[in-house]
Amino acid sequence: MPHHLPDPIRRALEELAEGTPAAVLKKACAELSESYRSTQAHARKRHVSTREGRLAYGVSRAPATFGAICASLDALCEVAPDIAVASMTDLGSGPGTAVWAAAARFPALESATCVERDGGFIELGRELVAAVESRSLPSISWVQASLADLTIPPADLVVAAYSLGELPVDGAGDVVERAWKATRGALVIVEPGTTEGYSAIRRYRDRLISLGANVAAPCPHAGECPMAGADWCHFAARVDRSSLHRRIKGGELGYEDEKYSYIAVTREPVAPAPARILRHPRKPPKVVELEICTPAGLRRAHVGKGRSDAWHAARRVHWGDSWRY
Numbered sequence: 001m002p003h004h005l006p007d008p009i010r011r012a013l014e015e016l017a018e019g020t021p022a023a024v025l026k027k028a029c030a031e032l033s034e035s036y037r038s039t040q041a042h043a044r045k046r047h048v049s050t051r052e053g054r055l056a057y058g059v060s061r062a063p064a065t066f067g068a069i070c071a072s073l074d075a076l077c078e079v080a081p082d083i084a085v086a087s088m089t090d091l092g093s094g095p096g097t098a099v100w101a102a103a104a105r106f107p108a109l110e111s112a113t114c115v116e117r118d119g120g121f122i123e124l125g126r127e128l129v130a131a132v133e134s135r136s137l138p139s140i141s142w143v144q145a146s147l148a149d150l151t152i153p154p155a156d157l158v159v160a161a162y163s164l165g166e167l168p169v170d171g172a173g174d175v176v177e178r179a180w181k182a183t184r185g186a187l188v189i190v191e192p193g194t195t196e197g198y199s200a201i202r203r204y205r206d207r208l209i210s211l212g213a214n215v216a217a218p219c220p221h222a223g224e225c226p227m228a229g230a231d232w233c234h235f236a237a238r239v240d241r242s243s244l245h246r247r248i249k250g251g252e253l254g255y256e257d258e259k260y261s262y263i264a265v266t267r268e269p270v271a272p273a274p275a276r277i278l279r280h281p282r283k284p285p286k287v288v289e290l291e292i293c294t295p296a297g298l299r300r301a302h303v304g305k306g307r308s309d310a311w312h313a314a315r316r317v318h319w320g321d322s323w324r325y
């Protein structure tokens with residue numbers, strides 16, 4: 001099912017963007033894409049430094065990062081359905097994307113702290129909150145600070161989405177450790193679904209396990225990651241594209257697939273899914289082929305019509321889903 005920004009936020013973003021000519025947004029969007037594409041420049045780089053750059057991020061990138069965060073939170077909630085989330089901290093929040101996603105998943109979310117070094121993103125986040133129905137979002141405190149030297153505000157849910165990759169490797173590991181200390185319930189880290197993003201997630205996973213965190217998703221175990229060679233663990237979130245998105249980013253399709261890697265850990269022990277689907281299922285006639293990660297390593301499962309429950313489930317599952325048969 002495609003993810004889409006809550007309508008009030010999408011409308012508010014588009015209204016704010018109306019003050020900027022489409023050609024200017026289009027150029028800012030192209031510059032943003034180019035900045036993210038150049039992987040060498042990724043770490044330690046400020047990708048956005050102008051008002052139009054932040055608006056282009058809001059219109060063209062935030063729907064995709066929102067989709068990836070939603071999918072990661074859904075995987076957490078599947079494994080920890082009773083987790084109580086009344087407060088959250090969003091690290092490297094941009095305009096508050098992870099708060100929008102958490103507000104849609106945790107109706108009891110009352111308060112959020114957004115930590116962001118860029119004052120312009122904080123201003124945009126505040127404008128968006130002012131423009132939407134206040135009941136749809138928790139009360140948000142904005143903290144303009146660098147994650148590099150911050151005492152992270154404790155919360156039930158801590159999220160770092162698409163932000164740690166902008167820190168030096170050592171610095172990011174240190175933030176992960178402080179983020180875990182600040183976590184009362186769950187910590188979710190999301191990065192782009194590139195080999196670089198996955199390697200970072202793998203490092204964070206190892207560090208969190210060494211600190212006693214309980215792996216909730218996507219991994220079905222807390223053993224060594226079995227991914228080897230040139231392969232990398234990543235998933236895809238389908239996200240709707242608005243007409244403004246299509247205008248400034250180009251392309252005709254009404255959706256795009258955002259590739260992401262993530263790790264979700266919890267303070268309390270949980271029973272992770274027995275297996276996770278690592279590729280689009282192949283569905284030739286009379287059989288479904290699933291590539292799955294299991295506690296015993298990577299496996300290929302062939303599900304035929306003879307196994308009725310498994311067969312019906314296998315017809316419906318997608319890349320990234322848990323597999324329980």
Ligand SMILES: C[S@@+](CC[C@H](N)C(=O)[O-])C[C@H]1O[C@@H](n2cnc3c(N)ncnc32)[C@H](O)[C@@H]1O
Nearest residue numbers: 065092093094097117118146147161162163166
């Ligand atoms: C790609 S954006 C992600 C924004 C948002 N989390 C999302 O998923 O849409 C990365 C954000 O992290 C922020 N950031 C990067 N390094 C930071 C640091 N050291 N301290 C605080 N914020 C940082 C950037 O300013 C930017 O807003």
